[in-house]
Amino acid sequence: MSYVVDFKNVSTVGLESSPVAEALAGLRANEARYLMNKYNHEFTVVPASESQETLDYVNRILKEERGIEFAAKPLETSRFQLENIQFTYVFYEDGLGLNVMYTVDDPKKRAVGFKLSEGMEVPKELGNFKFARQKSKLAGTIRGSFFVIKGEY
Secondary structure, X not given: OOEEOOOOOOOOOOOOOOOOHHHHHHHHHHHHHHXXXXXXXXXXXEEHHHOHHHHHHHHHHXXXXXXXXXXXXXXXXXXXXXXXXXXXXXXXXXXXXXXXXXXXXXXXXXEEEEEEOOOOOOOHHHOOOOOEEEEEOOOXXXXXXXEEOOOOO
8 A cells, every 4th residue: 555655643553563663754754755846746755565566676776887786675666757867765764764866868967876864774786886875854863875877667
């Protein structure tokens, strides 16, 4: 069942099994606020168990581009297109939020972003990445990193 993320009343719905559920919910709400403010888009997520095609797409990019396979369990996903950008999100049980921004008409503007919820350790799969910090009213301190996608997906 899909869930519209409310960034005014942050909820852990769908994320309850995460040891950092509150922070992950804040991270998810932070994304919802960004999408509403920039694109006037209502951010909707679905359980990972209902979105295998989305997970396969993200896993293929991670594996082919960087050899990354996350051990953490995916909890929720979202996939949609706004303007010329295909957005794909995966929220993992350990507190990781991942997004793929894939422009359909410009191969130079395609990337995978990683955001770590406050209170979580850096996953061993991302040990080689450098993380920048940003403050968020909804999510506390977010650590983020990314890599540019070189292939076609």
